[in-house]
Amino acid sequence: MDGWLVWLIVAAMLAVAEIFTLTAALAVLGGAALATAGFAAIGLPAPVQLLVFTVAATAGMLLVRPIALRHRGQSERWRFGVDALIGQTAHVTQEVTGTDGRVRIGGEEWTARAYDRTLVIPAGASVDVLEISGSTALVYPRE
Incomplete structure (x- = not known):
């Protein structure tokens, strides 16, 4: 069997293995x-x-690894939808208790309840959004 065909088969096997592992290391070796x-x-x-093969694999690892590490830490910046609201500051527009209330998050009004059900948060207070449950923001006072 020709050498190029053997390397092509190895590349294909590594590509298939990469599909199942999603580590990027096998993709570099396949390349x-x-x-x-x-x-x-x-x-x-x-x-x-x-x-x-050794030079190409080493160069690939040295080039791909820093890029992968840089992108791994960016997941927090790319949150969207209700996930992006978690950690935001909100302002209480109607007293928030353990069962009901209203807050303004980034210009939108949301139903809210206190994360600690024993708290009563007065209107005008600033709160942190800790969780979104359905269409209700669970909040905790900043002070």
């Missing part, structure tokens, strides 16, 4: 195997093919 298949197709000997 290195694919690059090595190209060099094997032009007739490079096996030791040089292994060197090409």
Whole structure:
């Protein structure tokens, strides 16, 4: 069997394995195997093919890993919908108790209740949104 075909099969197997693991490491190795298949197709000997694979895999890991780490920490910035409201400051427009109340979050009025059911939060107070349950904000006073 030709060397380029072996490297192509290895690249395909790594790509399939990456689909199941989602680690990005196997995708980098698959890309290195694919690059090595190209060099094997032009007739490079096996030791040089292994060197090409090693260099390509190392370069891929050195380039991809910092990018992946940088993007991993951005999940908090990209929240949307009601998830984006958690952690926001809200202003109480109608007294908030453990059962009912109203707050204004970013220009929208929401039904609310105190996260600690024993609290009574007066109108005009600032609160933090700790959770969204359905269409009700669970809040806790800032002071």
